[in-house]
Amino acid sequence: MLIHPWEAPSDDTEWQSWLAGHDFGQLAGNGLAGDPPWVQPLHFAYDADRHEAVTHFARPNPLWRALEADPSVLLSVVDDYTFIPGPWQAAEGTPPEHGVPTSFYAAVQLRCTAHVVDDPEEKAELLRRQMAHFQPEGGSAPVTADGPPYGRMLSGIRALRLEVTEARAKFKYAGKKSREVQERIARRLAERDGPGDAAARSHQLRRMPPVRT
Structure with a gap:
């Protein structure tokens, strides 16, 4: 993932x-010999303190x-994300049709070593951590290795602990453009108000440099 200086997190x-x-993201592992990378969509619970x-x-x-053959994953x-018309x-002072379209998006890639837990x-402990993240309000039976209803289900799953070894992040929101162009884009996003526009505009405004006085 290419990350320009103006797209990097502060x-x-x-x-x-x-x-x-x-x-929710995608876990990519190296495929077996002759295979392309294997990709699994999944929910996950990230713990910044434990990395x-x-x-x-x-x-x-x-x-x-694939994970047992090579535990290096992404x-x-x-x-x-949203699409920005050309x-x-x-640029100010140029014909509108000379503008180049682009995509706005935020992305995080975590390079990890996968530890399979059987x-x-x-x-049960890893599932309790996931439940605390996704269902903090409770309402479900405790997750134990031998109690109902989860105990009998544990044999049907394998848990995965992803040890983060490197993190790369990108916030692509016109950081190199002039303030005039950025303000125009923010205004157009508010006017269009399509899927993803509000979130993209929020990032853009948050990362826009302050006005110099």
């Missing part, structure tokens, strides 16, 4: 805060074979 807090609200994400999926999933999350991006007690 610090780890920026991308970690964004990722805290985005817990890891946890998830699980069914035991028959073919991705397990967890990719993309959201808050005329919106035209021990029932450890699986």
Whole structure:
């Protein structure tokens, strides 16, 4: 993923805060010999303090074979995207039709070492962490290795602890454009108000440099 200086996060807090609200992505593992990369869409719970994400999926999933052969994986999350028409991006003093269209989006890629978890007690603990993230209000039976209803289901899944070894983040929101062009884009996004426009506009305004006085 190419990241220009004006697209990079200001610090780890920026991308970690964004990722805290985005817990669905794609896990890419190296395919077996002769195969392309294997990609699994999945929910996950990211823990910034532990530098890891946890998830699980069914035991028959073919991705397990790839992970056992090579535990190096990439967890990719993309959201808050929208299309920006060319005329919106035209530099001041140039014809609108000379503007070049682009995409706005936020993306985080976590390079990880995958640790497959099969021990029932450890699986139950990782599931409790996921439940605390996705269902903090409770309402479900406790997750235990031997109690109903989850105990009997644990044999049908394998848990996955993703140890983060590198993080790359990108916020592509016209950071190189002049303030006049950025303000025009923000105004047009508010007027269009289509899917993704509000989130993209929020990022753009948040990252726009302050007016110099």
